[in-house]
Amino acid sequence: METSKSTNTNLAAEKRPNKFLEIINSKKVVPYIFVSPFVLSFIIFTFYPAIRGIIMSFQSVLPGQVEFIGLSNYERIFxxxxxxxxxxxxxxxxxxxxxxxxxxxxxxxxxxxxxxxxxxxxxxxxxxxxxxxxxxxxxxxxxxxxxxxxxxxxxxxxxxxxxxxxxxxxxxxxxxxxxxxxxxxxxxxxxxxxxxxxxxxxxxxxxxxxxxxxxxxxxxxxxxxxxxxxxxxxxxxxxxxxxxxxxxxxxxxxxxxxxxxxxxxxxxxxxxxxxxxxxxxxxxxxxxxxxxxxxxxxxxxxxxxxxxxxxxx
Amino acid sequence: MDTNKNNPALVWIANLSFVIICFIALFPILNLLLSSFRPSSELMRNGISLTFDPSMLNLDNYTYIFTQAGDYWTWYGNSLAISALTIVLSLFFSSMVGYALAVYDFKGSNFFFVLVLFILMVPFEILMLPLYQLMISMQLINTYTAVVLPAIVAPIAVFFFRQFALGLPKELMDAARIDGSTEYGIFFKIMLPLMTPSLAAMAILQGLNSWNNFLWPLIVLRSNDMFTLPIGLATLLTPYGNNYDVLIAGSVMTIVPIIILFIFFQRYFISGLTVGGVKG
CATH class of the missing domain: 1.10.3720.10 (MetI-like)
Known part of the structure; x- marks a missing residue:
């Protein structure tokens, strides 16, 4: 009993790196890893700039000096x-x-x-x-x-x-x-x-x-x-x-x-x-x-x- | 429509109209080729002309560009490097994403696909100012990275790869799993080679878009030694016209390699360019 338990823990210890690989390679995780470049690129190069752009449109943006100016950019558009x-x-x-x-x-x-x-x-x-x-x-x-x-x-x-x-x-x-x-x-x-x-x-x-x-x-x-x-x-x-x-x-x-x-x-x-x-x-x-x-x-x-x-x- | 009762006049009109239209399509390109052999000062003065003295034709513009136009070759190198980087990175990442969306059933796969379609409809131009700011804060201005980075996961390519991968034989995946292959091994060793036709079409689309891309490189590239060909050539379009030799012969040399590629890989050009019709 005792010995088998210890061998089990030994096995688990040995298997830990393999377990990590197993998770990385499981069919549940793999698709997300494959899709992750898209998600990252979407967040950084589409979502963030879109939000930033909307915020910026209410601001006066000068180097080192950003100020919230309400709707005046939109008023100037016309x-x-x-x-x-x-x-x-x-x-x-x-x-x-x-x-x-x-x-x-x-x-x-x-x-x-x-x-x-x-x-x-x-x-x-x-x-x-x-x-x-x-x-x-x-x-x-x-x-x-x-x-x-x-x-x-x-x-x-x-x-x-x-x-x-x-x-x-x-x-x-x-x-x-x-x-x-x-x-x-x-x-x-x-x-x-x-x-x-x-x-x-x-x-x-x-x-x-x-x-x-x-x-x-x-x-x-x-x-x-x-x-x-x-x-x-x-x-x-x-x-x-x-x-x-x-x-x-x-x-x-x-x-x-x-x-x-x-x-x-x-x-x-x-x-x-x-x-x-x-x-x-x-x-x-x-x-x-x-x-x-x-x-x-x-x-x-x-x-x-x-x-x-x-x-x- | 049917062949049996073709009115000869109609056949004539149809063929003639196509000869005229092809002439219109090719006329500017032929003119560009021909004008590159004219003296640049004369070209500058007269513009592209139907009447000119054939004895004036010479190779001076090309001699000049090959011997003295160092800038031009810097731009050429930049364009080659940026296009190559864009092709390799965007094919690698986009094929991965498109493939995963096609072959795996996973939570959120539909959401991701709808997101791809959504981004396809968001024009880059409305994001360019915040993107430019982002590049400034990442200190990437005037680098290749700034030009290439926003394009490495191209939604149009993801869409195309997904449509293509839907037709891949999934039995091969199960067989490979039984043989002990990992999911990554399946993708890179088995499925990706099967996707070669779609990779070729997208390589051409991404390569051409990047080769001809203008607005974004114009914004993030600052110095002459970092310019790509379209930006560099555009700087020569001054009213003084003192650089028309480089401009005209240089333009020819930007499109000739593409026309040669087109002649050999017409099929891939057509399937690549008709997938989106989205300008780069």
Whole structure:
């Protein structure tokens, strides 16, 4: 009895390191260890900054001197520059979403049909612009849309019998530059989204429509389009959110500042106030407003798709 | 739609419209390539032009960049290092998390997954000021760590790996357990190799995002010798245009390696970039 007890304790003592390994390796603990990097990263790089940002928006943040100033950052937000940034961003979002949804739908339907030759080549070349960074692509666009008569865009304008344009110095052409740069880069990726969705349209439906005597246009509107609804909602949502996040398309054309703020965006305004002017509290308040806008859009999207169905598309 | 009764005019219009659209897609890239052989002063004066004297084309911009543009190669090295670090770390951690969410039933797994989807919808830009402050207080400003750290667990990659790992054969896990393998051994030796296609797609997505990333490095990198390529090239976009040689030839050399990779790994590029469509 006595001896067996002591051997037991000996065994337990020997087993202690193994026991630790056992716990570490048990199926109950392992998943949490695997997930822990995500939890840590979420707390440090998302949750904490989000809370900190909200607190900061009620503060005046100067080096070594942080003061609670209530709502005055929010009161300051409603100024002409903010409205300019908000309206620029909104116009940009409306234009890019329209262009980056309607054109890819039409092109993907054409590309999916049997009568386009060399589809692989088309697909690859449409995808190519997404590989270039906004800075490199924007630099090329800047040189193509130069002010002189010798730049490509103005050569084409002159050839069409129109006056040369100082592209980076008018409100309308400034917006046009940002929209065309973004559309050029993302067109191919969006076409691929729609192409993937088109693979899922059952072919029998087209046959059934043929039997009912439906024409090409009717088939597009009554068979194809309803099947594209989920992917369309997805593409519209990410285009809206990416539109509200826009910064680089503006930076590459005007760097720090555009004439009359024709290129100022919401994120550009955060950057200008928070980083360049070092007015972090005010920048954080703009950030909170932007977060609310994006939050409302996301909620609307969730209602339209049914919650968290993103993976099925 | 069906093949039997194609209207020849329609076939023509469809093919022609694609030729035009591909031309539009490739036109700026071809122009960039062509312009890099033009004298930089002339490029600066005239912009990218449809009409130019072909006899002007030369290799001067490239000669200059390879012999005298030391800064450019520093930026290139920084970009390579930051992209490599981001790929290795984010693939390691994100695959681990995505895999665990897919193969284990554990308390809170649904909560974690919903959290991943939630973070996917929170744009980085609204967190950038507090993150910047965090980096200042951690004394990480102007380091690689500051650029890479917030990206090491990428929610988009976690999501992608989870979807992929859902399709892995779980019988292999039980067989390995009977053979005495630990859960970590199962992941690293058996399951991770099976996830190679998803790893390739995410390596490309993370690598490309990091290679082209702009706003965050612009905020946390301060000195010229720490700049990445997009930041460095953007500093050359001055109205005076005295650096257009480096700018134009340097731009070509940032995208050519990617285009070459794209030609060889097209499939992974497409599955990587269409998972999120989230800009970096």
């Amino acid at each position: 100024n002409p520059t903010f409205y300019k940034a908000l309206s620029n961003t909104t116009i940009y979002v409306i234009l890019t979403v329209t262009i980056l949804t309607i054109i890819p739908i039409i092109l993907s339907v054409l590309l999916d049909s049997k009568f386009v030759k060399g589809r692989t080549f088309f697909r690859a070349s449409l995808f190519m612009p997404a590989l270039a960074s906004t800075i490199v692509a924007g630099m090329v666009f800047r040189l193509m849309f130069g002010e002189t008569d010798t730049a490509v865009a103005n050569q084409i304008m002159n050839w069409l019998g129109m006056e040369s344009v100082e592209w980076r110095y008018n409100a309308w052409s400034g917006m046009f530059l940002m929209v065309i740069l973004c559309s050029w880069r993302w067109m191919g990726v969006n076409i691929l989204y729609f192409l993937a969705a088109l693979q899922n349209v059952p072919k029998e439906l087209y046959e059934a429509a043929d039997i009912d005597g439906a024409g090409r246009v009717q088939k597009f509107f009554y068979v194809t389009l309803p099947f594209l609804k989920p992917v369309t909602i997805f593409v519209v949502t990410i285009s809206i959110i990416n539109g509200f996040r826009m910064f680089e398309e503006s930076f590459v054309f005007w760097e720090a500042g555009s004439p009359g703020n024709i290129g100022l965006t919401m994120v550009g305004y955060i950057y200008q106030q928070g980083i360049q002017q070092n007015d972090m509290g005010f920048g954080a308040a703009i950030g909170v407003v932007l977060m609310l806008i994006i939050f409302v859009i996301s909620i609307i999207q969730l209602f339209l798709t049914g919650a968290f169905k993103r993976g099925d598309e």
